[in-house]
Amino acid sequence: MQLVVNGVIAGTMIALLAVGFTIMYMGSRFFVFTYGASYTWAAYTPLLLFNTLPHIISAFIGIVVAIIIGVLLEAFIYSPTRKRGHSTLVLMLASIGAYTVLQNIISLFFGDLTRSVRYWTIQEGYSIFTARITATQLFIISVSAVVLAATSLLLKFTWLGRWLRAVVNDEELAQVVGINVRRTILFATALGSGLAGVAGVLISLDTDVMPTMGFQALLLGVLACVIGGVTSLKGAAIGGLFLGLVQHLSVWLLPTAWQDVILFLILFLFLIIRPQGLLGMPLRKVTV
Numbered sequence: 485m486q487l488v489v490n491g492v493i494a495g496t497m498i499a500l501l502a503v504g505f506t507i508m509y510m511g512s513r514f515f516v517f518t519y520g521a522s523y524t525w526a527a528y529t530p531l532l533l534f535n536t537l538p539h540i541i542s543a544f545i546g547i548v549v550a551i552i553i554g555v556l557l558e559a560f561i562y563s564p565t566r567k568r569g570h571s572t573l574v575l576m577l578a579s580i581g582a583y584t585v586l587q588n589i590i591s592l593f594f595g596d597l598t599r600s601v602r603y604w605t606i607q608e609g610y611s612i613f614t615a616r617i618t619a620t621q622l623f624i625i626s627v628s629a630v631v632l633a634a635t636s637l638l639l640k641f642t643w644l645g646r647w648l649r650a651v652v653n654d655e656e657l658a659q660v661v662g663i664n665v666r667r668t669i670l671f672a673t674a675l676g677s678g679l680a681g682v683a684g685v686l687i688s689l690d691t692d693v694m695p696t697m698g699f700q701a702l703l704l705g706v707l708a709c710v711i712g713g714v715t716s717l718k719g720a721a722i723g724g725l726f727l728g729l730v731q732h733l734s735v736w737l738l739p740t741a742w743q744d745v746i747l748f749l750i751l752f753l754f755l756i757i758r759p760q761g762l763l764g765m766p767l768r769k770v771t772v
Contacts, residue, residue: 485612485613485614485615486614486615486616487732487733487735487736488615488729488732488733489612489615489616489617490732491728491729491730491731491732491733492625492725492728492729493617493621493624493625493690493728494727494728494731494732495724495725495726495727495728495729496624496625496628496629496724496725496728497624497628497683497686497687497724497728498704498705498708498723498724498725498727498728499628499632499708499720499721499722499723499724499725499728500628500631500632500679500682500683500686500724501523501679501680501683501701501702501704501705501708501724502704502705502708502709502712502720502721502723502724503632503635503679503717503720503721503724504519504675504676504677504678504679504680504683504705505519505676505680505702505705505706505709505720506676506709506712506714506715506716506717506720507635507639507648507672507675507676507679507717508554508672508673508676508677509709509714509715510648510651510652510672510715511648511651511652511668511669511671511672511673511676512558512562512575512669512672512673513572514572514575514576514579515576515579515706516554516562516576516579516673516676517576517579517580517582517583517702518553518554518557518579518582518583518586519554519676519677519680519698519702519705520583520680520698520699520701520702521553521582521583521586521587521698522549522550522551522553522554522677522680522681522684522698523550523680523681523683523684523697523698523701523702524586524587524590524684524693524695524697524698524701525546525549525550525553525586525590525681525684526546526547526549526550526680526681526682526683526684526685527546527601527684527685527687527688527693527697528546528590528594528599528693529542529543529545529546529549529685530542530543530545530546530601530685530688531594531599531601531688531693532593533545534601539601543685546681546684546685547678547681547682547685548681549681550677550678550680550681550684551674551677551678551681553586553677554673554674554676554677554680555670555673555674555677557579557582557673558669558670558673559670561578561582562575562578562579563666563669565578583698583699587695587696587698587699588695590695591695594695596694596695597694598692598693598694599692599693599694600692600693601688601689601693602689609621610622618690620689620690621690623689624686624687624689624690627682627686628682628683628686631679631682632721635675635679635717636717636718638675639717644668644671647663647664647667647668647671648668648671648672650663651663651665651668651669652715680701683701684701687701704724704727704747705724707723707727707747707748707751708720708723708724708726708727709723710723710751710754710755710761711723711726711727711750711751711754711761711762712724712726712761712762712763712764713760713761713762713763713764714761714764715764716761716762716763716764718763719761719762719763719764722762722763723761723762726762727747727750730746730747730750731743731746731747734746
């Protein structure tokens with residue numbers, strides 16, 4: 485039961501990361517590695533402001549920093565590169581370079597050692613059947629669920645969500661009917677980076693932070709996105725919960741060193757058996 489509870493906690497975080505990454509991918513149409521940098525910078529911002537501002541304010545600033553990083557990179561690096569007609573491979577390589585720079589800036593100022601932003605005493609927590617869950621972990625699950633629900637409503641019932649769906653379905657047609665594609669991509673980038681920032685701030689409440697944490701978060705987000713179905717937000721959330729449960733339940737029978745191996749085996753099985761993901765649309769065969 486403890487493994488199930490731990491899996492749900494991890495799954496909600498992965499779901500948050502997967503939905504944010506899916507939104508960014510829907511707008512930009514390439515794997516944005518700097519998504520992991522936004523996550524890391526948001527987690528480290530409260531550490532920087534530890535003795536200056538209350539934690540809730542520094543956490544909010546961390547989310548804003550994550551959004552600013554994503555928007556600035558899209559406006560001044562990815563968008564100009566896209567206008568020059570470069571392929572998605574070039575964009576992805578540019579994002580890898582930017583991620584490396586941003587990660588090394590964190591290492592330069594904070595060092596490579598593991599750090600903690602927690603200043604409160606860790607308590608035993610509440611009992612759920614035979615498992616234990618702390619107040620911090622309950623807070624993480626609750627906030628993640630509220631943020632995911634709010635994101636779903638925002639994309640479903642606002643004109644920004646309609647713009648994003650139109651650009652994803654047919655970018656040229658969206659331009660013809662007057663939709664500002666560049667502004668829509670910036671909106672998707674800001675929203676996705678904001679979700680990465682929320683995830684980074686929440687995870688720092690329960691675990692320690694390190695400069696390389698962004699790559700692991702990016703990897704989990706991509707895995708959940710592919711398993712759930714690329715461009716499917718509901719599928720990304722379900723894929724995140726599924727990965728979290730599998731990641732923790734696997735240690736019931738296997739050593740913890742096998743956690744990442746199990747995740748990649750699941751990815752390979754999905755790519756072979758169901759490449760469109762859990763909720764993705766079936767791939768269409770193209771005849772020449």
